[in-house]
Amino acid sequence: MRTLSGDLIAHRLSQAPAGALSKRLYDVLQTAIQQGAIATGSRLPASRDLAQELCVSRNTVLAAYEQLQSEGYLQTRTGSGTYVCEQLPETAPQASLSPSTSSAPFNHIRLSRRGTRVLARSGAGAYQWGAFMPGVPDVSHMPHDIWRKIQLRLSRRMPVEALSYSNHGGCLQLQQALAEYLRVSRSLNCAPEQILITAGTHQALDLVAKMLCDPGEGAWIEEPGYWGFRNVLAVNGVELLPTPVDDEGMLLPDLASFSQLQRPPVLICVTPSHQYPLGSVMSLQRRQQLLALAKSAGSWVIEDDYDGEFRFGESPVPALQGLSADAPVIYLGTFSKTLYPGLRLSYMVMPKPLAARMKMAHSELYRGGNGLAQLTLAEFIREGHYAAHVRRMRQLYSRRRAALVKVISDSLGPAFLSQQGNAGLHLILSLPERIDDVALAAELEQKGVLTRPLSAYYIQGTQRRGLLLGYACVEEQNMAETFAPVLHCLQRRLSPA
Structure with missing residues (x-):
């Protein structure tokens, strides 16, 4: 039976310089161990098996093994086999490298302009869970x-179509x-055929940009707004047109002014139920105005309802998509906030004339799958577990938000909580203009506290400074203690020099 380590040794042995076979095999093994290609603690093939794989005599393999064992590289375990030592010799001589490994490192990487732009504006952090990481649910409460x-029940009778490629836009159930x-x-307002299951909201928006926008066409995006949308649109060649928001949502021109635009936007991207990151809710008047503008210009409204389930002490805000039967709205929803991000399941609800073509394009570009997870989620929803879980988490997050609000109000005062919406998984700690929120967030990360600077969500200059604080992962009784590093760092900056 062939082994991975055997294949590695055979490949390197074929490229080793000429010489006695046992010495060449010894050099190859020593170099592979020193470089970590064969990991410490790993089991080597039995001498008889390796000899058969390499087409050499067993004595040749035994000679190399014995030499490496005498030098402290290998150890034998009775009845178990030959293993690489956990601790390698510190003064081991460097074996001569084969031509394939002795060349200069491959470092002349050239990225495309789009690739460079994505990395330059990346907002993804190295750590994605913990206090006070915004936008992350408490995954420990997942049932x-x-x-x-x-x-387990479904996996015993999986339908064939769930195990193959999906061309229906996801699991029908x-x-x-x-x-x-x-x-x-x-x-x-939706029927099953209008729904397309995607691997995250970013994939959904990527599909929209590819299918509905030509390079150079524009998209209105909220200012400030979600960095992920900016990057996905930009990498597809869409021109970003930042549009300010206020307490009622995106600021919109009147119909007469909008009709005079030489290049109306192809997309208008909004978070009307809970503006990200400021938290305002788009008013009914503003929603109706937005739909009227989109219809007049043939624009598509992209409604990102990323955490619309979590409103505290208030009635849920209906989705923009449901205001009109013929609304030119593509609704984006996700299970990343209600269940857990690693599930990587989101969905789009599209107007019926668009749905079939988008599903076909999704199948061509991304090859949907994850059938068992989709079937499980369908049953999880159908049996009522999903709605019950959302209700429990809504109550939990409401208590945690109240605990954080109290800590901030008691320690800093209500001025640091201006313009807050009672919803979502984060709130904004407002800061004076003289405070560098980027530097403050970087210092807090070094202390193990994860936040996001509000100024980073603006494209056209910083209008407000603050920190986004995600409270979902912090238990109420630990809120004051967890907030203490934030308070300490901030008070040091607020005190006069």
Whole structure:
């Protein structure tokens, strides 16, 4: 039976300089161990098996093994085999490298202009969970036992179509379950055939940009707004047109002014139920105005309802998509906030004339799959577990938000909580203009506290400074203690020099 380490040794042995075979094999093994290609603690093939793989005598392999063992590279375990030592000799001589490994490192990488732009504006952090990381749910409360039982039951009788490529825009059962849930919980006008399951909201927006925008065409985006949308649109050649927001959502021109635009936007990207990151809710008047503008210009409204389920002490805000049966709205929803981000399942609800073509394009570009997870989620929703979980988490997050608000109000005062919406998974700690929120966030990260600077969400200059504080992962009784490093760093900056 062939082994991975055997294949590695055979390949390197074929490139080793000429010489006695046992010496060449010894050099190859020593170099592979020193370089970490064969990891410390790993088991080497039995001498007989390796000899057969290399087509050499067993004595040749034994001679190399014995030499390496005498030098402290290998050890034998009775009845178990030959292993690389956990601690290698510190003064081991460097074996001569083969021509393939002795050349200069490959470092002349050239990225495209688009690739360089993505990395320059990247907002993804090295750490994605913990206090006070915004936008991340408390994944520890996911009802894994229920999920696992459903998944085990379904896996015993998986339909063939769930194990192959999907060209229906995702699992049909999940589309049906979602259509019923969204009609009730978010007041959407939708049928199952209008729903496309995607691997995250970024993939959904990428598909929209590729199918509906030509390079150079424009998209209105909220200012400030979500960095992920900016990058996905920019890498597809869409011109970003930052549009300010206020307490009622995106500021919009009147119909007469809009009709005079030489290049109306192809896309208008909004977060109307809970503006990200400021938290305002788009008013009904503003929503109706937005739909009227989009219809007049043939623009598409991209409604990102990333955490619309989490409103505290208030009635849920209906989705923009449900205001009109013929609304030119593409609704984006996700399970990253309600269940957990690693599930990588989101969805789009599209107007019926667009849905079939978008599903075909999704199949061509991304090859949808993850059938078992989609079937499990469909049953999880159908049996009522999803709605019950959302209700429990809404209550939990409400208490945690209240605890953080109290800590900030008691320690800093209400001025640091200006313009807050009572919803979502984060709030904004408002800061004076003289405070560098980027530097403050970097210092807090060194202390193990994860925040995001508000100024980083602006494209056209900083209008407000602050920190986005995600409270979902912090228990109420630990809120004051967890906030202490933030308070300490901030008070040091607020005190006169």
